[in-house]
Amino acid sequence: MKILVCISNVPDTTTKIRFAGGNTSIDTTGVQWVINPWDELSLTRALELKDDAATGVKSVTVVHVGPATAEPTIRKALAIGADDAVRVNAESPDAYFVAAQIAEVVKKEQFDIIICGIESSDYNGSVVGGMVSEFLGIPSVSAVSGIKIENGQPVLTREIDGGKEVVTVPVPFVAIVQKGIAKEPRIAAMRGIMMARTKPVKLIEPVPVDSLTQIIEFEKPAPRAACKYIDADNPAQLIDLLQNEAKVI
Amino acid sequence: MSVLVYTENWEGKFKKLSFELISYATGIARMLDTTVTAVSIGKVEESELKKLGNYGANKIISINNDQLAALDNQVYASVISEVSVKEGSKVIVIANNNSGKAIAPRLSVRLKAGVGSGVSKLPLNLNPFTVYKRTYSGNAFAHLVIKSDVKILTLAQNSFDIAETENKATIENVNVPVDGSMLRTVVKDVQKQSGKIVLTDADIVVSGGRGMKSPDNWPSLVELATLLGAATACSRPVSDEGWRPHEEHTGQTGKIIAPNLYIAVGISGATQHLAGISSSKYIVAINTDKDAPIFEAAQYGIIGDAMKVLPKLVEAVKERKK
Numbered sequence: 001m002k003i004l005v006c007i008s009n010v011p012d013t014t015t016k017i018r019f020a021g022g023n024t025s026i027d028t029t030g031v032q033w034v035i036n037p038w039d040e041l042s043l044t045r046a047l048e049l050k051d052d053a054a055t056g057v058k059s060v061t062v063v064h065v066g067p068a069t070a071e072p073t074i075r076k077a078l079a080i081g082a083d084d085a086v087r088v089n090a091e092s093p094d095a096y097f098v099a100a101q102i103a104e105v106v107k108k109e110q111f112d113i114i115i116c117g118i119e120s121s122d123y124n125g126s127v128v129g130g131m132v133s134e135f136l137g138i139p140s141v142s143a144v145s146g147i148k149i150e151n152g153q154p155v156l157t158r159e160i161d162g163g164k165e166v167v168t169v170p171v172p173f174v175a176i177v178q179k180g181i182a183k184e185p186r187i188a189a190m191r192g193i194m195m196a197r198t199k200p201v202k203l204i205e206p207v208p209v210d211s212l213t214q215i216i217e218f219e220k221p222a223p224r225a226a227c228k229y230i231d232a233d234n235p236a237q238l239i240d241l242l243q244n245e246a247k248v249i
Numbered sequence: 250m251s252v253l254v255y256t257e258n259w260e261g262k263f264k265k266l267s268f269e270l271i272s273y274a275t276g277i278a279r280m281l282d283t284t285v286t287a288v289s290i291g292k293v294e295e296s297e298l299k300k301l302g303n304y305g306a307n308k309i310i311s312i313n314n315d316q317l318a319a320l321d322n323q324v325y326a327s328v329i330s331e332v333s334v335k336e337g338s339k340v341i342v343i344a345n346n347n348s349g350k351a352i353a354p355r356l357s358v359r360l361k362a363g364v365g366s367g368v369s370k371l372p373l374n375l376n377p378f379t380v381y382k383r384t385y386s387g388n389a390f391a392h393l394v395i396k397s398d399v400k401i402l403t404l405a406q407n408s409f410d411i412a413e414t415e416n417k418a419t420i421e422n423v424n425v426p427v428d429g430s431m432l433r434t435v436v437k438d439v440q441k442q443s444g445k446i447v448l449t450d451a452d453i454v455v456s457g458g459r460g461m462k463s464p465d466n467w468p469s470l471v472e473l474a475t476l477l478g479a480a481t482a483c484s485r486p487v488s489d490e491g492w493r494p495h496e497e498h499t500g501q502t503g504k505i506i507a508p509n510l511y512i513a514v515g516i517s518g519a520t521q522h523l524a525g526i527s528s529s530k531y532i533v534a535i536n537t538d539k540d541a542p543i544f545e546a547a548q549y550g551i552i553g554d555a556m557k558v559l560p561k562l563v564e565a566v567k568e569r570k571k
Contacts, residue, residue: 013501014520017388026389037502095364096357118350121386121501121524125366126345126403130322130354139433140322142351145495155437159347159496160320161259161450163441169434176351179503180495212363216379217392221527227534227544232553236565238533241549243569246531248510249453249477 001057001149001171003046004111006102006128007077008036008120009070019218026122026218033073037185038117040080042175044182045147046115047081055149059083063105065098067091071201078196079188085201093211095123099131100209106136112171113154118143118178129176139173145180251286251308252278253338255329256301257348258293264450266344266406268304273409274342275305276371277402286310286336288329290317295420302418304411309420316427320348321434326355328425333360338399345403346449353403362399369408369528386501386524405528406449407507448497451480453510454529456499458484458522460515460536460555464492469559470514476566482506484516500525515555518543535559 011017012032020027035043043062050057062077064070065088074085086109088101106114116129133140145164146157156167156175188196230238242249252274256267267287274285287306289298291313298309310332317324329352333341341356343349345367357364365380373379377394380402384391448454455474457467474481481497488498499506501521507528514535516522523546526532534547535558544550551558 011385013386013524017385019389026385041502095354099354099358123384123391124382124386125364126350127354127357127364127366130351131358133323134326134355134358140351140355141434142322143347160439160441161347162443162445162447163439165436165440166438167434167436173433179498184489212357212361212395212397213365214394214396215384215391216394218384218389219392221387221390224546225548227547227550229550229552232551232558233561235551235558235562236568238549238551238562239565239569242510242531242533246510246548248531 001055001112002110003049003057003060003113003115004106005039005043005046005060005062005082006114006116006132007039007043007062007064007073008117008122009033009064009066009073010036010120010122013037013121023218024216033070035073035077036117036120038119038177040185041182042115042117042177043077043080043082044186045177047186048182049147049149056152057149061086061109061111063088063102065090065092065101074201075196076188078199079192080186081192084199086204087201088204088206090206094213095125095127096131096212097209099128100135101206102128102132103135104207105204106132106172114172114174116174116176118176129174133174136172139169140176141167141169141173142176144175144177147175147177147181250337250339251284252281252340252342253333253336254285254287254306254342255349255352256287256289257344258289258291258297261291261293262297263293263300265411266346266450267301268411269407269409270342270344270404271301271304271306272412273371273404275412275414277340277342278305280372280375281340284308286338288312288332290325290328298420299416299418302416303413305414306418309418311420311422312425313422314424314427316429316432319434319436320351321432322351322355324427324431326352326359327431328427330356330359331425332423333399341399341401343401343403345405349403353401357401360399361397362401363395363397364401364403365393365395366403367405368402369405383528387527388524405507407509407530408528446478446480448480448482448499448504449506451508453477453479454482454499454506454508455479455512455514456482456484456516457487457493457514458516459486461487462556466556467493469563473559473563473566476563476570484522513543513547514559516543517541518546
């Protein structure tokens with residue numbers, strides 16, 4: 001069985017977001033780029049499955065759609081333990097374009113399980129995984145918080161309102177994963193970092209696809225009103241404010 | 250031409266978010282000078298279906314088919330896409346929740362329709378069609394132009410006020426045949442906690458952080474939540490420590506929520522935590538550290554030890570309830 005993990009290259013989640021070009025783009029000066037947090041957890045779970053010989057998982061590949069500047073993030077994924085990587089050499093104009101490129105990669109290389117994080121922490125779109133599955137006409141399972149392989153059969157846990165469902169689905173399929181898929185992201189060890197240097201990164205040119213959306217402007221969130229402080233000895237006043245001023249209880 | 254809305258029901262009853270979706274779609278329909286068509290999948294009584302009309306749905310299409318009992322993303326998307334083509338819909342409105350996130354992207358590829366996900370306002374402009382959406386986990390908002398002929402919008406929860414209008418709705422029962430070969434996801438087991446308030450649907454959330462000091466201290470927080478009819482949540486360190494289940498983790502990598510009231514108890518408010526809760530209408534912070542960033546996000550704050558403040562809050566709510 002072959003697993004493909006889709007990774008996005010995003011600003012570190014503690015980055016103070018500033019704009020550039022008359023608020024049309026993000027100022028990337030000094031920004032630390034990282035693997036999107038959910039993708040990092042996806043990769044961790046994929047590697048755990050590969051580590052367990054009983055699962056029959058033979059390889060874990062990562063795919064990224066982006067320019068050469070994303071190489072360090074791809075190398076990091078290899079250092080964590082991915083066997084190889086594919087980079088589709090393109091600036092990604094929108095999710096539809098990215099998903100179409102990933103679908104092409106899957107068609108050529110025949111993966112069994114394709115894992116995508118529920119969203120990227122930059123555009124918060126939550127659409128790439130679902131789009132990939134529809135481009136390929138294969139099932140997708142979303143809000144996945146667990147993946148196991150029992151007797152060669154993938155068994156997934158997905159979150160539903162007020163609970164969980166355990167589902168099975170035939171390969172190939174796309175798992176769109178969220179919190180819970182792995183406990184903590186795996187960290188690259190020195191040996192992994194050394195090995196990553198020689199692991200193959202296959203470069204692919206994009207297929208022509210028209211993007212469907214475009215960001216034309218960014219703005220800061222509206223500032224919040226200053227905090228009103230209530231005496232710690234008199235929390236009844238808080239209840240009063242919530243009831244009569246905010247009118248939320 | 251109508252604006253199409255995919256509504257969600259919970260065991261035959263519509264969720265509040267479905268009324269938000271209809272209200273939002275009605276706003277767009279007014280801008281476009283057209284009507285609203287609501288789609289309901291599953292077994293819903295006619296009296297319940299009719300409620301969608303109270304918020305502006307002109308036509309309600311009810312699809313009740315045994316094969317649609319369990320959510321299968323692929324099948325649901327194919328059904329909704331078929332209806333949207335028949336209706337000639339140029340705008341499709343879906344919730345930005347688990348099922349919406351599962352269906353919208355598949356619909357997008359089927360219809361070659363751009364998606365604006367997590368929109369929280371009516372479109373800023375019709376030409377070009379521009380929507381306002383959350384990016385960078387709430388640290389920025391984007392003006393996104395959707396260039397395709399058909400547009401799909403997923404509405405951020407609790408971001409649009411419900412508005413009632415005169416009910417002029419007609420109901421149509423439609424049978425959409427399902428291609429059985431597509432039904433490949435098999436549900437083996439369901440674990441549902443009945444009676445528990447769903448965190449992502451809750452109007453009020455009481456959330457605990459490391460300032461709670463020990464999992465043994467949770468009963469007072471749970472008591473406050475019960476008294477307020479609130480769901481319980483927690484910060485990432487708390488779920489990582491295993492003090493609370495990871496389903497309760499709110500924050501960038503956990504649940505993104507937008508309740509009317511979020512009470513953060515012993516949570517300092519790291520950027521990643523705020524990313525999950527910053528869309529709450531009101532935030533209350535209880536923390537010993539007066540410089541904790543949570544106070545910058547909060548409208549109401551108490552500087553004090555959660556262990557001392559919580560019992561007093563519980564008493565105050567009980568007193569108020571008498």
